[in-house]
Amino acid sequence: MDGTITKEAIFKPENIVYKKTSLMTDNILSYCPGCGHGTAHRLIMEVIDEMGLESETIGIAPVGCSVLAYEFMNVDMQQAAHGRAPAHATAIKRLMPHKTVFAYQGDGDLAAIGTAETIHACNRGENFTTFFINNGIYGMTGGQMAPTTLPGMKSSTSPYGRDLKSMGHPIKMTELVAQLPGTYYVTRQAVHTPAAVRKAKKAIRKAIEIQQMNVGLSFVEIVSNCNSGWKMAPVQSNHWMEENMFPFYPLGDIKVDGKLIEKK
Amino acid sequence: MAKVKGDIVVDTEKCKGCEVCIDACPTHTIAMSEDVNGKGYHYMQNIYDACTGCTNCAIVCPDGVITVYRIKV
Amino acid sequence: MEKELRLMKGNEAFAEAVIRAGADGYFGYPITPQSEVMEYLMAQKPEEQTGMIVLQAESEVASINMLYGGAGCGKRVLTSSSSPGISLMQEGLSYLAGAELPCLIMNAARGGPGLGTIQPGQADYFQSVKGGGHGDYRIIVIAPASVQEMYDSAKIGFDLAFKYRTPVLVLTDGATGQMMEKVYIGEQHPRLTEEEIKEKYPWATTGKSGGRERNIITSLDLDPYRHERHNIKLQEKYKTIEENEVVFEEINIEDADYAIVAYGTTSRICQKTMQLAREKGIKLGIFRLISLWPFPKKEIRELSKKVKGILCVEMSAGQMIEDVRLNSVDGAHIQHYGRMGGVIPSPTEIFDFFEKNYIKD
Structure with missing residues (x-):
């Protein structure tokens, strides 16, 4: 029976069940093969598209691998100095409260050089959404140790592994901002499997919906891979992430409706 | 039970051959091409014709290169 | 119409002037000898009068980047600070100049270097007129010498900033900021509506409505030849400013x-x-x-x-x-x-x- 179905019969516009959103440009992504940035970009743009917010959205690209996010996200975008995306987002949202504003930041940008801006935007309860891509490394500059690099994890500036005594501990920024009264929704997601992608997309949608409620900052961490920085094949890096990153950075909601989730 | 048949169209020039989709495919219908694209990457293909149009490959594809079709048969 | 005459501090006159100039937002961090600017604005509650936003930021670094965010949306935004705070803002100023964004900065300069002193100084001249941050750029610098000129510099500064899409620095010092003189208060200029901003500043990131392509505000270009062309364009702009905006x-x-x-x-x-x-x-x-x-x-x-x-x-x-x-x-x-x-x-x-x-x- 299957043999009777021709390719022509299937490849008709009415049979499309998944197609890249037009809010992703046709530019070839500058990310390495298998990098979660591309998936995260696409999910955010799918949500903006599905919610009909294309003409009302302003995004902010950070410094880091996603410095060129504005080349790929087909909405109005600003490119911020290293770590300062929350300052941009604060001003934009305060000056145009009816717009949808998001800051897209990596771990070096958000959790090292931009810590003050992150904490204070969260603490003021600014009504924008932060997307925090945590891959535990500085990808763009070539795999240096990040504030989120795991204990013992090797990087180009911790070649013998992160020594906690001399290099300090990895910072759990998402748990930290969840403690602040200004955040309303704080969650940690991943985008490496179909199931994770579906959950992450729901979380992104929820974050944008919360922004429209004007109740405080919505913060979505996406734990992602950096196969180049970790020096692994893409699929291998996703498995390594499950085994090593997730135990330290457990997935799931941390704060919902302004209340911290009780850990059982 | 209604059966479904799916298929995919791959923007082969944008595929970077990361194989994340292969890991995500429940029917193991996709595999890497022997050929390479303009950037020198092997690209993914629906080789074994067992696609159900579940979209798993497309939604995990970091480069958004996959369009998925599905019909009821 | 008879003009309103008031006795004011230079800093307060400047603060009143920015409201009257139709500013959309002030973002600042306290530092002597100019804290009266934000204090005056907070007390006046311009949000209830004109809709102007006043926000006390976590640092001068955040303030200047808030200016970038707001200016990128075509808004009239400003900050004020004093020498050490202005030093912290130099990175942001370089980005603003690179991205060709208009904004107003007031420096009530004090003696340096380092934390220096809180008394007046003019040792920020080099930093102000030679670039200050990294890269080949200039910003317009105007130096008021009276409370009236402090007042007038707000409207003049904003107009120049938007005329040339450049940051404008009002370089004064603790003396002019703190002294009291009579000052004529001008009329209230309305803030621009979103529709007016979209029409006047089509480059602004206001959301890509009306079927236009997306707008991008950035100072980055990884293509050196294209980036050189951008630099040449900046230099041509600076030449035009040098030809037209000298005041003495x-x-x-x-x-x-x-x-x-x-x-x-x-x-x-x-x-x-x-x-x-x-x-x-x-x-x-x-x-x-x-x-x-x-x-x-x-x-x-x-x-x-x-x-x-x-x-x-x-x-x-x-x-x-x-x-x-x-x-x-x-x-x-x-x-x-x-x-x-x-x-x-x-x-x-x-x-x-x-x-x-x-x-x-």
Whole structure:
């Protein structure tokens, strides 16, 4: 029976069940093969598209691998100095409260050089959404140790592994901002499997919906891979992430409706 | 039970051959091409014709290169 | 209509002026000697009058990047600070210049270096007019010398900023910021509506409505040839500004044998010095810089040909004097007199120096 179905019969516009959103440009992504940035970009743009917010959205690209996010996200975008995306987002949202504003930041940008801006935007309860891509490394500059690099994890500036005594501990920024009264929704997601992608997309949608409620900052961490920085094949890096990153950075909601989730 | 048949169209020039989709495919219908694209990457293909149009490959594809079709048969 | 007259501090006059100039947002961090700006704005609650936003940021670094965010949306945004805070903002200023964004910054300068002092200084001249941050860029710098000029600088500054899509710095000091004088208050200019911004500033990131392509505000370009073209465009813009926006004041220069070149607070003090000289029959005039960048190159050259000597008076070790020398004819007699570390020179000490070095020998 299957043999009777021709390719022509299937490849008709009415049979499309998944197609890249037009809010992703046709530019070839500058990310390495298998990098979660591309998936995260696409999910955010799918949500903006599905919610009909294309003409009302302003995004902010950070410094880091996603410095060129504005080349790929087909909405109005600003490119911020290293770590300062929350300052941009604060001003934009305060000056145009009816717009949808998001800051897209990596771990070096958000959790090292931009810590003050992150904490204070969260603490003021600014009504924008932060997307925090945590891959535990500085990808763009070539795999240096990040504030989120795991204990013992090797990087180009911790070649013998992160020594906690001399290099300090990895910072759990998402748990930290969840403690602040200004955040309303704080969650940690991943985008490496179909199931994770579906959950992450729901979380992104929820974050944008919360922004429209004007109740405080919505913060979505996406734990992602950096196969180049970790020096692994893409699929291998996703498995390594499950085994090593997730135990330290457990997935799931941390704060919902302004209340911290009780850990059982 | 209604059966479904799916298929995919791959923007082969944008595929970077990361194989994340292969890991995500429940029917193991996709595999890497022997050929390479303009950037020198092997690209993914629906080789074994067992696609159900579940979209798993497309939604995990970091480069958004996959369009998925599905019909009821 | 009769203009409203008030007695105000320079800092307060500036704060009132930005509301009246139709500013959309102020983002700042407290620092002496200019904290009155944010205090005044917070007390006035402009959000209830004009819709203007006032936000106390977590740092000067955050403030300047808030300006980038707001300016990128075509909004009239400003900050104010003093020397150490302005130093922190230099990175952001470079980004704003690179991305060609308009904004207004006020520096009530104090004595440096480092934490320095809270008393007035003019040692931020180099930082203000030579770039300050990284890369080839300039910003327009205007130097008020009275409370009225502090007031006027807000509207003038915003207009220049949007005319050229560039940051504009109002460089004053603790003295002009803190002193009280009468000031005429101008009319209230309305803030632009979103529709007006979209029409006037089509580059702004206001959301890509109306079927247009997305707008991108960035200072990054990884293609060096394209980025060089961007730099050339910036330099052409700076040339246009130099040709059109030089502002200065000449006081008794027509018959002068000698001239003092100064700006801001010191230019006021030197008016008394000029009086002392004229009482003794010495024809001393004052060339007061109002735009520090663009610098009045041609006018200083002409001045250097005309007078027997030029005295540069600054509350610094001698910074502006470098531009005066650079633009004067060879062999011109040019000297510096200045005090540092927050000390304000007196008219008589300036006169004594002038008389000793220009008249007696």
